[in-house]
Amino acid sequence: MLASDIERTFDRYRDLLEDLSFPEVRRWKEADPRRKAVGFFPVYAPVEIIHAAGMLPVGLAGAGDRLDIQHADARFGSFICSIIKTTLELGMTGHLEPFEGLLFSSICDSARNLAFVMKRNFPQKYIDFLHLPHNPSSPASVDFLAAEYRRLIGQLERIGGDYSEEKLRAGIALFNRQRELVRELYAIRAAAPHLLRAWECYVAVRVGNVLPVEEHIALLEQVLAAAPRRDAKKRDSLRVVIEGSFCEQPPLEVIRLIEDAGCDIVEDDFTLAQRWFTEDVPAVGDPVHALAEAYVNRSVYSSVRHDFRKPRWLGLAEKIKASQADAVIFLMAKFCEPAYFDYVPFKQQVELMGLPHLALEYEEKLFTFERLRTEVETFVESLVFD
Numbered sequence: 001m002l003a004s005d006i007e008r009t010f011d012r013y014r015d016l017l018e019d020l021s022f023p024e025v026r027r028w029k030e031a032d033p034r035r036k037a038v039g040f041f042p043v044y045a046p047v048e049i050i051h052a053a054g055m056l057p058v059g060l061a062g063a064g065d066r067l068d069i070q071h072a073d074a075r076f077g078s079f080i081c082s083i084i085k086t087t088l089e090l091g092m093t094g095h096l097e098p099f100e101g102l103l104f105s106s107i108c109d110s111a112r113n114l115a116f117v118m119k120r121n122f123p124q125k126y127i128d129f130l131h132l133p134h135n136p137s138s139p140a141s142v143d144f145l146a147a148e149y150r151r152l153i154g155q156l157e158r159i160g161g162d163y164s165e166e167k168l169r170a171g172i173a174l175f176n177r178q179r180e181l182v183r184e185l186y187a188i189r190a191a192a193p194h195l196l197r198a199w200e201c202y203v204a205v206r207v208g209n210v211l212p213v214e215e216h217i218a219l220l221e222q223v224l225a226a227a228p229r230r231d232a233k234k235r236d237s238l239r240v241v242i243e244g245s246f247c248e249q250p251p252l253e254v255i256r257l258i259e260d261a262g263c264d265i266v267e268d269d270f271t272l273a274q275r276w277f278t279e280d281v282p283a284v285g286d287p288v289h290a291l292a293e294a295y296v297n298r299s300v301y302s303s304v305r306h307d308f309r310k311p312r313w314l315g316l317a318e319k320i321k322a323s324q325a326d327a328v329i330f331l332m333a334k335f336c337e338p339a340y341f342d343y344v345p346f347k348q349q350v351e352l353m354g355l356p357h358l359a360l361e362y363e364e365k366l367f368t369f370e371r372l373r374t375e376v377e378t379f380v381e382s383l384v385f386d
Protein backbone atom coordinates (compact mmCIF):
# COMPACT_ATOMS: atom_id res chain seq x y z
CA MET A 1 0.00 0.00 0.00
CA LEU A 2 1.34 3.44 -0.92
CA ALA A 3 1.30 6.05 1.82
CA SER A 4 -1.01 8.12 -0.41
CA ASP A 5 -3.50 5.22 -0.61
CA ILE A 6 -3.93 4.91 3.11
CA GLU A 7 -6.77 7.49 3.38
CA ARG A 8 -8.79 5.68 0.74
CA THR A 9 -8.27 2.43 2.64
CA PHE A 10 -9.63 3.90 5.87
CA ASP A 11 -12.62 5.39 4.02
CA ARG A 12 -13.37 2.04 2.39
CA TYR A 13 -13.28 0.15 5.68
CA ARG A 14 -15.31 2.84 7.43
CA ASP A 15 -18.01 2.32 4.77
CA LEU A 16 -17.79 -1.43 5.31
CA LEU A 17 -18.33 -1.02 9.05
CA GLU A 18 -21.43 1.06 8.40
CA ASP A 19 -22.99 -1.55 6.12
CA LEU A 20 -25.55 -3.45 8.17
CA SER A 21 -25.86 -6.20 5.56
CA PHE A 22 -22.50 -7.71 6.66
CA PRO A 23 -21.19 -7.93 3.07
CA GLU A 24 -17.84 -9.45 4.06
CA VAL A 25 -19.54 -12.21 6.05
CA ARG A 26 -21.78 -13.01 3.08
CA ARG A 27 -18.80 -12.98 0.72
CA TRP A 28 -16.87 -15.39 2.94
CA LYS A 29 -19.82 -17.75 3.18
CA GLU A 30 -20.56 -17.68 -0.56
CA ALA A 31 -17.16 -19.22 -1.29
CA ASP A 32 -18.37 -22.50 0.23
CA PRO A 33 -22.01 -23.26 1.07
CA ARG A 34 -20.93 -25.32 4.12
CA ARG A 35 -19.40 -22.29 5.81
CA LYS A 36 -21.04 -20.87 8.91
CA ALA A 37 -20.67 -17.62 10.84
CA VAL A 38 -21.04 -17.00 14.56
CA GLY A 39 -21.60 -13.46 15.81
CA PHE A 40 -20.49 -12.49 19.28
CA PHE A 41 -21.73 -9.66 21.41
CA PRO A 42 -19.02 -7.50 23.03
CA VAL A 43 -16.80 -7.43 24.90
CA TYR A 44 -14.86 -10.69 24.61
CA ALA A 45 -15.37 -14.10 23.02
CA PRO A 46 -12.94 -16.96 22.40
CA VAL A 47 -12.75 -16.29 18.66
CA GLU A 48 -9.97 -18.87 18.32
CA ILE A 49 -12.45 -21.64 19.16
CA ILE A 50 -15.01 -20.45 16.60
CA HIS A 51 -12.22 -20.22 14.03
CA ALA A 52 -10.97 -23.73 14.94
CA ALA A 53 -14.47 -25.07 14.25
CA GLY A 54 -14.11 -23.78 10.67
CA MET A 55 -16.52 -20.89 11.29
CA LEU A 56 -16.17 -17.14 10.96
CA PRO A 57 -16.20 -15.25 14.28
CA VAL A 58 -17.83 -11.84 13.80
CA GLY A 59 -17.85 -9.11 16.41
CA LEU A 60 -21.26 -7.46 16.66
CA ALA A 61 -21.33 -3.75 17.36
CA GLY A 62 -24.98 -2.71 17.25
CA ALA A 63 -26.37 -0.69 14.37
CA GLY A 64 -25.20 2.83 15.07
CA ASP A 65 -27.63 5.42 13.75
CA ARG A 66 -28.56 3.38 10.70
CA LEU A 67 -31.60 1.51 11.96
CA ASP A 68 -34.90 2.82 13.35
CA ILE A 69 -36.01 1.04 16.48
CA GLN A 70 -39.46 -0.37 15.72
CA HIS A 71 -39.54 -3.76 17.48
CA ALA A 72 -36.91 -3.73 20.23
CA ASP A 73 -38.62 -1.07 22.38
CA ALA A 74 -41.49 -3.46 23.00
CA ARG A 75 -39.11 -6.07 24.43
CA PHE A 76 -36.92 -3.91 26.68
CA GLY A 77 -37.47 -1.13 29.18
CA SER A 78 -36.51 2.45 28.46
CA PHE A 79 -33.34 2.77 30.53
CA ILE A 80 -31.20 0.41 28.50
CA CYS A 81 -28.07 1.20 26.49
CA SER A 82 -28.63 1.49 22.78
CA ILE A 83 -26.44 -1.44 21.63
CA ILE A 84 -28.87 -3.81 23.35
CA LYS A 85 -31.79 -2.39 21.44
CA THR A 86 -30.10 -2.06 18.08
CA THR A 87 -28.70 -5.60 18.28
CA LEU A 88 -32.17 -6.96 18.92
CA GLU A 89 -33.54 -4.74 16.16
CA LEU A 90 -30.89 -6.14 13.79
CA GLY A 91 -32.27 -9.58 14.57
CA MET A 92 -35.94 -8.58 14.30
CA THR A 93 -35.32 -6.99 10.89
CA GLY A 94 -33.44 -9.96 9.41
CA HIS A 95 -29.99 -8.35 9.44
CA LEU A 96 -28.51 -11.21 11.48
CA GLU A 97 -29.62 -13.78 8.92
CA PRO A 98 -25.99 -14.57 7.85
CA PHE A 99 -25.27 -15.93 11.33
CA GLU A 100 -25.95 -19.51 12.31
CA GLY A 101 -25.04 -18.74 15.89
CA LEU A 102 -24.85 -15.84 18.34
CA LEU A 103 -22.74 -15.77 21.49
CA PHE A 104 -23.23 -13.64 24.58
CA SER A 105 -21.33 -13.56 27.86
CA SER A 106 -21.73 -12.44 31.43
CA ILE A 107 -20.73 -8.77 31.08
CA CYS A 108 -23.84 -7.12 32.53
CA ASP A 109 -27.52 -7.75 33.27
CA SER A 110 -28.63 -6.13 30.02
CA ALA A 111 -26.44 -8.41 27.88
CA ARG A 112 -27.61 -11.44 29.84
CA ASN A 113 -31.25 -10.49 29.25
CA LEU A 114 -30.58 -9.85 25.58
CA ALA A 115 -29.15 -13.37 25.18
CA PHE A 116 -32.35 -14.93 26.44
CA VAL A 117 -34.68 -12.53 24.61
CA MET A 118 -32.80 -13.49 21.43
CA LYS A 119 -33.08 -17.17 22.27
CA ARG A 120 -36.83 -16.88 22.65
CA ASN A 121 -37.29 -14.85 19.48
CA PHE A 122 -34.96 -16.89 17.25
CA PRO A 123 -35.41 -20.55 18.27
CA GLN A 124 -33.99 -21.73 14.94
CA LYS A 125 -30.57 -20.18 15.69
CA TYR A 126 -27.88 -21.48 18.00
CA ILE A 127 -27.75 -18.82 20.73
CA ASP A 128 -25.52 -19.37 23.72
CA PHE A 129 -24.45 -17.63 26.89
CA LEU A 130 -20.87 -18.09 28.00
CA HIS A 131 -20.21 -17.95 31.72
CA LEU A 132 -16.85 -16.22 32.07
CA PRO A 133 -15.36 -16.61 35.57
CA HIS A 134 -15.88 -13.76 38.01
CA ASN A 135 -13.40 -14.91 40.61
CA PRO A 136 -10.01 -15.37 38.94
CA SER A 137 -8.28 -15.74 42.30
CA SER A 138 -10.03 -19.08 42.76
CA PRO A 139 -7.83 -22.02 41.67
CA ALA A 140 -10.95 -23.53 40.07
CA SER A 141 -11.44 -20.65 37.59
CA VAL A 142 -9.21 -21.98 34.81
CA ASP A 143 -10.74 -25.48 34.89
CA PHE A 144 -14.22 -23.97 35.09
CA LEU A 145 -13.60 -21.86 31.99
CA ALA A 146 -11.91 -24.70 30.11
CA ALA A 147 -15.05 -26.80 30.78
CA GLU A 148 -17.22 -23.94 29.52
CA TYR A 149 -15.09 -23.73 26.35
CA ARG A 150 -15.37 -27.51 25.82
CA ARG A 151 -19.14 -27.16 26.13
CA LEU A 152 -18.98 -24.41 23.47
CA ILE A 153 -16.93 -26.67 21.17
CA GLY A 154 -19.59 -29.38 21.55
CA GLN A 155 -22.32 -26.90 20.60
CA LEU A 156 -20.39 -25.67 17.55
CA GLU A 157 -19.89 -29.27 16.42
CA ARG A 158 -23.60 -29.86 16.86
CA ILE A 159 -24.35 -27.11 14.30
CA GLY A 160 -21.78 -28.39 11.83
CA GLY A 161 -18.44 -27.20 13.14
CA ASP A 162 -15.39 -29.27 12.24
CA TYR A 163 -13.14 -28.72 15.25
CA SER A 164 -9.72 -30.12 16.08
CA GLU A 165 -7.09 -29.27 18.69
CA GLU A 166 -4.54 -28.84 15.94
CA LYS A 167 -6.72 -26.22 14.28
CA LEU A 168 -7.15 -24.46 17.60
CA ARG A 169 -3.39 -24.25 18.12
CA ALA A 170 -3.00 -22.80 14.62
CA GLY A 171 -5.84 -20.36 15.29
CA ILE A 172 -4.27 -19.20 18.54
CA ALA A 173 -1.04 -18.43 16.66
CA LEU A 174 -3.00 -16.44 14.05
CA PHE A 175 -4.91 -14.39 16.60
CA ASN A 176 -1.68 -13.83 18.55
CA ARG A 177 -0.26 -12.32 15.37
CA GLN A 178 -3.35 -10.15 14.93
CA ARG A 179 -3.08 -8.86 18.52
CA GLU A 180 0.65 -8.23 18.09
CA LEU A 181 -0.04 -6.07 15.02
CA VAL A 182 -2.80 -4.20 16.82
CA ARG A 183 -0.34 -3.49 19.66
CA GLU A 184 2.15 -2.15 17.08
CA LEU A 185 -0.53 0.05 15.57
CA TYR A 186 -1.36 1.50 18.97
CA ALA A 187 2.36 2.04 19.62
CA ILE A 188 2.71 4.07 16.41
CA ARG A 189 -0.34 6.10 17.30
CA ALA A 190 0.94 6.86 20.79
CA ALA A 191 4.46 7.75 19.60
CA ALA A 192 3.44 9.74 16.52
CA PRO A 193 -0.29 10.56 16.60
CA HIS A 194 0.06 12.74 13.50
CA LEU A 195 0.96 9.65 11.45
CA LEU A 196 -2.09 7.69 12.50
CA ARG A 197 -5.16 9.49 13.70
CA ALA A 198 -7.23 7.77 16.39
CA TRP A 199 -10.25 7.39 14.11
CA GLU A 200 -8.06 5.73 11.48
CA CYS A 201 -6.54 3.34 13.99
CA TYR A 202 -10.05 2.63 15.26
CA VAL A 203 -11.35 1.75 11.78
CA ALA A 204 -8.31 -0.42 11.01
CA VAL A 205 -8.76 -2.38 14.24
CA ARG A 206 -12.54 -2.59 14.33
CA VAL A 207 -12.81 -3.89 10.77
CA GLY A 208 -11.21 -7.03 12.18
CA ASN A 209 -14.63 -7.68 13.70
CA VAL A 210 -15.99 -8.61 10.29
CA LEU A 211 -12.98 -9.75 8.27
CA PRO A 212 -11.45 -13.22 8.37
CA VAL A 213 -8.41 -12.98 10.64
CA GLU A 214 -6.00 -13.79 7.80
CA GLU A 215 -7.31 -10.80 5.79
CA HIS A 216 -7.21 -8.54 8.81
CA ILE A 217 -3.58 -9.47 9.47
CA ALA A 218 -2.72 -8.54 5.86
CA LEU A 219 -4.51 -5.21 6.21
CA LEU A 220 -2.77 -4.37 9.49
CA GLU A 221 0.62 -5.20 7.98
CA GLN A 222 -0.10 -2.87 5.06
CA VAL A 223 -1.20 -0.02 7.33
CA LEU A 224 1.83 -0.50 9.57
CA ALA A 225 4.14 -0.33 6.57
CA ALA A 226 2.46 2.75 5.05
CA ALA A 227 1.80 4.89 8.17
CA PRO A 228 5.46 5.86 8.93
CA ARG A 229 5.88 7.06 5.33
CA ARG A 230 2.96 9.49 5.48
CA ASP A 231 3.57 13.15 4.91
CA ALA A 232 1.76 14.54 7.95
CA LYS A 233 2.54 17.52 10.19
CA LYS A 234 2.91 17.19 13.95
CA ARG A 235 0.16 18.87 15.96
CA ASP A 236 0.44 20.57 19.30
CA SER A 237 -2.35 18.68 21.02
CA LEU A 238 -3.35 17.40 24.42
CA ARG A 239 -2.52 13.71 24.92
CA VAL A 240 -5.64 12.01 26.25
CA VAL A 241 -6.68 8.52 27.28
CA ILE A 242 -10.28 7.53 26.53
CA GLU A 243 -11.89 5.24 29.10
CA GLY A 244 -15.42 3.79 29.21
CA SER A 245 -16.15 2.83 25.58
CA PHE A 246 -15.39 -0.87 25.95
CA CYS A 247 -18.74 -2.23 24.75
CA GLU A 248 -21.15 0.02 22.88
CA GLN A 249 -19.00 2.02 20.51
CA PRO A 250 -19.19 5.80 20.18
CA PRO A 251 -20.17 7.19 16.79
CA LEU A 252 -17.05 7.70 14.67
CA GLU A 253 -17.94 11.39 14.54
CA VAL A 254 -17.39 11.62 18.30
CA ILE A 255 -13.85 10.23 18.00
CA ARG A 256 -13.14 12.68 15.21
CA LEU A 257 -14.54 15.67 17.04
CA ILE A 258 -12.36 14.91 20.10
CA GLU A 259 -9.32 14.91 17.83
CA ASP A 260 -10.44 18.03 15.95
CA ALA A 261 -10.95 19.84 19.25
CA GLY A 262 -7.23 19.54 19.96
CA CYS A 263 -6.71 16.10 21.50
CA ASP A 264 -4.43 13.29 20.48
CA ILE A 265 -6.12 10.11 21.68
CA VAL A 266 -3.05 8.10 22.65
CA GLU A 267 -4.90 5.24 24.38
CA ASP A 268 -8.47 4.00 24.57
CA ASP A 269 -10.59 0.97 25.30
CA PHE A 270 -12.45 0.80 21.97
CA THR A 271 -12.90 -2.66 20.38
CA LEU A 272 -11.23 -4.22 23.37
CA ALA A 273 -11.75 -7.78 22.10
CA GLN A 274 -8.85 -7.37 19.72
CA ARG A 275 -6.51 -6.27 22.48
CA TRP A 276 -7.80 -8.65 25.10
CA PHE A 277 -4.61 -10.43 26.10
CA THR A 278 -1.56 -8.67 27.48
CA GLU A 279 0.72 -11.43 26.14
CA ASP A 280 0.55 -14.14 23.53
CA VAL A 281 -1.54 -17.19 24.34
CA PRO A 282 0.68 -20.32 24.22
CA ALA A 283 -0.02 -22.16 20.96
CA VAL A 284 1.30 -25.47 22.30
CA GLY A 285 -0.02 -28.13 24.66
CA ASP A 286 -3.73 -28.21 25.54
CA PRO A 287 -5.04 -25.20 23.61
CA VAL A 288 -8.40 -25.04 25.40
CA HIS A 289 -6.66 -24.89 28.75
CA ALA A 290 -4.21 -22.30 27.36
CA LEU A 291 -7.06 -20.03 26.27
CA ALA A 292 -8.83 -20.38 29.60
CA GLU A 293 -5.61 -19.75 31.52
CA ALA A 294 -4.92 -16.66 29.40
CA TYR A 295 -8.40 -15.28 30.12
CA VAL A 296 -7.92 -15.74 33.85
CA ASN A 297 -4.32 -14.55 34.10
CA ARG A 298 -3.46 -12.47 31.02
CA SER A 299 -6.50 -10.35 30.23
CA VAL A 300 -6.51 -6.58 30.04
CA TYR A 301 -8.42 -4.80 32.80
CA SER A 302 -11.99 -3.99 31.93
CA SER A 303 -15.12 -2.78 33.68
CA VAL A 304 -16.79 -6.03 32.63
CA ARG A 305 -14.12 -8.35 34.03
CA HIS A 306 -13.75 -8.72 37.74
CA ASP A 307 -10.32 -9.44 39.15
CA PHE A 308 -9.88 -8.95 42.86
CA ARG A 309 -6.14 -9.54 42.54
CA LYS A 310 -5.62 -6.17 40.91
CA PRO A 311 -8.02 -3.21 41.06
CA ARG A 312 -9.07 -1.91 37.67
CA TRP A 313 -8.08 1.66 38.53
CA LEU A 314 -4.47 0.51 38.80
CA GLY A 315 -4.81 -0.81 35.25
CA LEU A 316 -5.97 2.65 34.19
CA ALA A 317 -3.07 4.25 36.07
CA GLU A 318 -0.58 2.04 34.22
CA LYS A 319 -2.21 2.89 30.91
CA ILE A 320 -1.98 6.62 31.64
CA LYS A 321 1.68 6.39 32.63
CA ALA A 322 2.69 4.21 29.68
CA SER A 323 1.01 6.52 27.18
CA GLN A 324 2.30 9.69 28.88
CA ALA A 325 -1.17 11.17 28.80
CA ASP A 326 -1.98 14.70 29.96
CA ALA A 327 -5.66 14.05 30.66
CA VAL A 328 -8.43 11.45 30.66
CA ILE A 329 -11.78 11.62 28.91
CA PHE A 330 -14.41 9.27 30.34
CA LEU A 331 -16.52 8.52 27.28
CA MET A 332 -19.42 6.39 28.42
CA ALA A 333 -22.43 4.90 26.69
CA LYS A 334 -25.71 6.17 28.08
CA PHE A 335 -27.18 3.66 30.59
CA CYS A 336 -24.01 1.54 30.65
CA GLU A 337 -23.96 0.37 34.26
CA PRO A 338 -20.43 -1.15 34.30
CA ALA A 339 -18.98 2.10 32.94
CA TYR A 340 -20.83 4.20 35.52
CA PHE A 341 -19.94 1.90 38.42
CA ASP A 342 -16.25 2.29 37.57
CA TYR A 343 -16.40 6.00 36.89
CA VAL A 344 -16.00 6.96 40.57
CA PRO A 345 -12.91 4.82 41.41
CA PHE A 346 -11.37 5.67 38.03
CA LYS A 347 -11.96 9.37 38.60
CA GLN A 348 -10.42 9.15 42.09
CA GLN A 349 -7.34 7.46 40.63
CA VAL A 350 -6.95 10.12 37.95
CA GLU A 351 -7.28 12.86 40.56
CA LEU A 352 -4.70 11.11 42.73
CA MET A 353 -2.34 11.33 39.76
CA GLY A 354 -3.10 15.04 39.47
CA LEU A 355 -4.55 14.82 35.97
CA PRO A 356 -7.57 16.69 34.62
CA HIS A 357 -10.54 14.67 33.38
CA LEU A 358 -13.81 15.14 31.55
CA ALA A 359 -16.90 12.91 31.51
CA LEU A 360 -18.95 12.63 28.32
CA GLU A 361 -21.94 10.48 27.50
CA TYR A 362 -22.99 9.19 24.08
CA GLU A 363 -25.44 6.86 22.44
CA GLU A 364 -25.36 5.24 19.06
CA LYS A 365 -27.98 7.55 17.64
CA LEU A 366 -26.46 10.97 18.10
CA PHE A 367 -27.63 13.38 15.48
CA THR A 368 -26.07 16.55 16.77
CA PHE A 369 -22.57 16.69 18.11
CA GLU A 370 -22.39 20.39 18.95
CA ARG A 371 -22.83 20.01 22.70
CA LEU A 372 -20.09 17.38 22.89
CA ARG A 373 -17.82 19.45 20.67
CA THR A 374 -18.27 22.50 22.89
CA GLU A 375 -17.54 20.48 26.04
CA VAL A 376 -14.31 19.05 24.62
CA GLU A 377 -13.17 22.41 23.20
CA THR A 378 -13.83 24.11 26.54
CA PHE A 379 -11.92 21.34 28.36
CA VAL A 380 -8.93 21.67 26.02
CA GLU A 381 -8.91 25.46 26.18
CA SER A 382 -9.09 25.44 29.97
CA LEU A 383 -5.91 23.35 30.04
CA VAL A 384 -3.99 24.97 27.20
CA PHE A 385 -4.56 28.54 28.46
CA ASP A 386 -4.23 27.66 32.13
Ligand code: SF4
Nearest residue numbers: 081108247248336337
Ligand atom coordinates in the same frame (compact mmCIF):
# COMPACT_ATOMS: atom_id res chain seq x y z
S1 SF4 B 1 -22.93 -0.89 26.84
FE1 SF4 B 1 -22.67 -1.39 29.02
S2 SF4 B 1 -24.73 -1.84 29.77
FE2 SF4 B 1 -24.80 -1.95 27.54
S3 SF4 B 1 -24.49 -4.10 27.06
FE3 SF4 B 1 -22.50 -3.11 27.03
S4 SF4 B 1 -21.65 -3.37 29.08
FE4 SF4 B 1 -23.85 -3.80 29.19
